[in-house]
Amino acid sequence: MTSTESSGNNTARPTPSAPESTSASVPRFSRAERMIHRTTAILMTVCILTAAVLYNGSIAVPVGHRHLIELIHVYCGFALPIPMLLGILSFAYRADLRRLGRFTPADRRWLRTRTRRDGTITVGKFNAGQKLNASLASGSILVLLGTGVLMYFVKLAPLPWRSGATFVHDWFSLALGLLVVGHVIFALKDPEARRGMRTGSVSRAWARTEHAGWLHDLESAAATESAAEVPEK
Amino acid sequence: MQNALAQVIGPVADHDPTGLLSLIPLGDTFRYYSVTGSVREETADNYRLSVSGLVDHPATYSISDLKALPQTSLIQDFQCVTGWHVPGVHWAGVQLSVLLEKAAPAKQARAVRFTSFDGTYTESLTLAEARRPDVMVALEMLGAPVTHDHGGPVRMYAGSMYGYKSTKWLSGIELAETETPGYWETRGYDIDGIIRE
Numbered sequence A: 001m002t003s004t005e006s007s008g009n010n011t012a013r014p015t016p017s018a019p020e021s022t023s024a025s026v027p028r029f030s031r032a033e034r035m036i037h038r039t040t041a042i043l044m045t046v047c048i049l050t051a052a053v054l055y056n057g058s059i060a061v062p063v064g065h066r067h068l069i070e071l072i073h074v075y076c077g078f079a080l081p082i083p084m085l086l087g088i089l090s091f092a093y094r095a096d097l098r099r100l101g102r103f104t105p106a107d108r109r110w111l112r113t114r115t116r117r118d119g120t121i122t123v124g125k126f127n128a129g130q131k132l133n134a135s136l137a138s139g140s141i142l143v144l145l146g147t148g149v150l151m152y153f154v155k156l157a158p159l160p161w162r163s164g165a166t167f168v169h170d171w172f173s174l175a176l177g178l179l180v181v182g183h184v185i186f187a188l189k190d191p192e193a194r195r196g197m198r199t200g201s202v203s204r205a206w207a208r209t210e211h212a213g214w215l216h217d218l219e220s221a222a223a224t225e226s227a228a229e230v231p232e233k
Numbered sequence B: 001m002q003n004a005l006a007q008v009i010g011p012v013a014d015h016d017p018t019g020l021l022s023l024i025p026l027g028d029t030f031r032y033y034s035v036t037g038s039v040r041e042e043t044a045d046n047y048r049l050s051v052s053g054l055v056d057h058p059a060t061y062s063i064s065d066l067k068a069l070p071q072t073s074l075i076q077d078f079q080c081v082t083g084w085h086v087p088g089v090h091w092a093g094v095q096l097s098v099l100l101e102k103a104a105p106a107k108q109a110r111a112v113r114f115t116s117f118d119g120t121y122t123e124s125l126t127l128a129e130a131r132r133p134d135v136m137v138a139l140e141m142l143g144a145p146v147t148h149d150h151g152g153p154v155r156m157y158a159g160s161m162y163g164y165k166s167t168k169w170l171s172g173i174e175l176a177e178t179e180t181p182g183y184w185e186t187r188g189y190d191i192d193g194i195i196r197e
Helices: A018-022 A031-055 A057-063 A066-079 A081-089 A091-101 A105-112 A128-152 A159-189 A191-199 A204-210 A212-229 B002-014 B063-068 B096-103
Strands: A025-027 A201-203 B049-053 B059-061 B072-079 B085-095 B111-116 B122-126 B135-141 B155-158 B170-176
Touching (some): A031 A057, A031 A066, A031 A091, A031 A191, A081 A091, A091 A128, A191 A201, A204 A212, B085 B096
Parallel strands (some): B049 B170
Antiparallel strands (some): A025 A201, B049 B059, B072 B085, B111 B170
């Protein structure tokens, strides 16, 4: 880290690299963020399952109960943005939103190259794919919410609007469904990423491989902190 | 754009060996609504349609009775109130006005109520609406007998009205003095389902 590291035999003084040797995990997601993720995941799953019933005749007829399924779908859909909106109250969530919304030239290079996982391009807390997923998913949710309102409250708008809303809702739901499937596949392939979302922390080694830029920022922040604790000479 | 997409995807879906394309929404296709649990399948042999209420001649029709009456057919859109529609659907069956004529409604009859053998669904039309030429007791749609999923063996088709006015799995037609709000109408839709836009 810094040049003080070389004075290894001085055990009385904490060195800036102390956090690295003391803890194998680093905090990634706050409790609030994990709760937001969990509730959004549940609502999204219910929306997808009920959508499958509403859209697909071979499921819709045996299941029946159209009005009930529709109500569940509509109210879970209305509720879907609420955890994310409440997240605005959380400092950690707001900080991560800022990170997710910031596309850098390095992100564009990351998306274009095939060797994006080899570490040549330094990745921050979120890689460009995660940023893209966040933008597309939140954008699609808003479109689905707007068109869903038009379809559900049939007196709001004239018929051509409702036809248009149905068309847009159909295709956006398909796109968002594929996005969710992709998200789940990536999560299934990476147990440590799942641990991060389940427990809140990830191993330092994983962070170094997948999000080196973020780990570096964390370590420098920790270094500054512990350096500040060093008594003045 | 919607039409262009439907034109491209329709033929592809028709020739899709996996059938996966039919699982996803592709514009101008039917979505199958059932408001109860599973609806019992009614065979053409056992099916009966009753015409009752404020009439001089109540009657019960089997499918062959219905087929013996003058048949009519037309090509008309199916439009759902939520927005989806299927253009140019072929419908065939008996005009409702023919059955009403035979039943001879009493003077005070002003409305026609429909019941479904799903046990739950209800609908009604004014007597004037029920006598329109595009309101029929449908025995065929899309060029074949009405399938179970489409509300067969016999369903209503109320043309120029939203789909919820066309009762599926039709079992009874009852003349009455007034319309009663039907299944979807007690859940927010207008009793007047005529498409005006």
